[in-house]
Amino acid sequence: MENIAFFTYFIICFMVSSFTVVGIMLARRIFQKQLSAKGQYHLWFLLFIALVLPFTPVQYLPFESFGFPMDAYQSNEPSSSFEEEIEVQNSNWMQDYSISVNRSNIENLNLITACIWFSGMLFMMTLALKAFFEVKRIKRTTFRLENKEVQLLFEACKKKLNISGHVVVGESRHVKSPMTFGFFKNYVVLPANFDEWLTLDEIKYIFLHELHHYKSKDTAVNYLMVIFQIIYWFNPFVWLAFRKIRLDREIAFDHAVLKSLDEENHRAYGLTIIHFIDKVSRHGNFNLANQFNGPKSQIKSRIEHIASFKTETMLLKLKSTVIFTVLGVLVAGQIPIISAMANDSTHYNFKNENVLYMDLSEEFANFEGSFVLYDSQADQYHIYNEEKSTLRVSPNSTYKVYSALFGLESQVISAHNSLIKWNGTQYPFDSWNSNQNLSMAMQYSVTWYFQDIDKRNEAETIQSYLKQLKYGNSDMSGGIDQFWLESSLKISPVEQVQLLISLFTNQLGFKEENIQTVKEAMKLEQNNSRGLYGKTGTGTVNGNEINGWFIGYVESAENTYYFATNIQNEENASGKRAAEITLSILKEKGIY
Secondary structure, X not given: OOOOOHHHHHHHHHHHHHHHHHHHHHHHHHOHHXXXXXXHHHHOHHHHHHHHHHHOOHHHXXXXXXXXXXXXXXXXXXXXXXXXXXXXXXXXXXXXXXXXXEOOOHHHHHHHHHHHHHHHHHHHXXXXXXXXXXXXXXXXXXXXOOOHHHHHHHHXXXXXXXXOOOEEEEEEOOOOOXXXXXXXXXXXXXXXXXXXXXXXXXXXXXXXXXXXXXXXXXXXXXXXXXHHHHHOOOOHHHHHHHHHHHHHHHHHHHHXXXXXXXXXXXXXXXXXXXXXXXXXXXXXXXXXXXXXXXXHHHHHHHHHHHHOXXXXXXXXXXXXXXXXXXHHHHHHOOHHXXXXXXXXXXXXXXXXXXXXXXXXXXXXXXXXXXXXXXXXXXXXXXXXXXXXXXXXXXXXXHHHHHHHHHHHHOOOOOOOOOOEOOOOOOOOOHHHXXXXXXXXXXXXXXXXXXXXXXXXXXXXXXXXXXXXHOOOOOOXXXXXXOOXXXXXXXXXXXXXXXXXXXHHOOXXXXXXXXXXXXXXXXXXXXXXXXXXXXXXXXXXXXXXXXXXXXXXXXXXXXXXXXEEEEEEOOOEEOHHHHHHHHHHHHHHOXXX
């Protein structure tokens, strides 16, 4: 797939958010006595960082992808869908048969996931808009304080906390609890007629608490939490975390107020909260505001912390900083996992200045795809469809070129003895139902022959060779006998050409005699002084030919041209069609 699957993003988001929430909660429990009140609150800022990570473009993540497999495949017996004989200049020079694999329709899963996710987000956005308009209603109905004494008290509290910014203070009949809100213009709003049942000291405690919210920019944090709650509505761990964040924040600012008060006033501050909850009949939920009041369970926890308040030492603050740093490193440790999942290596990073891009859209009519040609003498690439030329897709039977080389290198087969006996399994192709040598197996594209070579080599050896070649994403997670058949192994047309260049100019350290053996097995025909070498490949999924390849090169005494063609559509993208397109282009350019 060209883009990361929506379902994959869903899994990434769920895993990252869940692991981070659990990690922070465990850290809070384990290091409870080593964390200050503000330190416990600040740990949650690491969650905000983690929630952003899945949506960070992969190129900005500081780790390489580790080739996480993105699709699940299950193969069947070879189907009757195969590449027919390719007729070129009335010469019957290659047959290539494709194996059909069954694949669950990931697009349906993506669509269902997207619909559910966006439906939930739409519902949460509706709730957020409702909260936004409720805050606007409170703003409209807020009138400035008339009590001069209270106004002076508010200014004194601002001065005590070194706040110079403009903050509107007022009262409204639509609030049940003192609250702070506003993004550009900040408000501290109290219930109507509050001065009739609150003493000046109690009002002072409320102002100090609310101004601590303002000073710490908590309104911005509220908006951030609303955004993340819209995106991560499906994760109960995130809901739990946000409830804990609000509680930890209130406790942190309770402690901040207590630090600014004399010890004899600590009890009075706690009683203010209790006195206030007695006066307010119900708790309103405004996610975009910071409220002095809260649920009874939250109030109980706050009172317990107030009762056990102790002045925080510098050592405690230092421990909090160390714990925050260590936990931050652990959160960052998720980046390689995110990178591996989010970047499924769908594109090759091709950098070459000597490239000529061309328009071959007529030749590729009805197909998505790309053509890549390298002129050895001019040291120049000719490419049709830049984006598709670096798109990695399954190599299918083109991988057999390298399977043969691996078998030769590890002496599973040799140039003089490449015979592998047929095990008696009946295939729908007569040419498969007999003993095979390398030449016959390459000509008839006998899949079981190359699967047998790979199994004799074993996965570790194959993986080592793939890494040595830098073969595409080198991902064998699809299984030893299926990884190259519309499964985990993927490679781009540009990489196919680069590999052919490296292989047949022997830049990779393989034995020259083995390279020559593979080269002979790839030879298709000789046209005067020019030789055509190549291998087709067809990806057949659920009976439909969706991915066609033709790779190879044209060799003459004067020059060598390396090429790779890939075509894709929903039903008839075969290696035969890729070969026909390639030969038409080569003929038009006078190459072959």
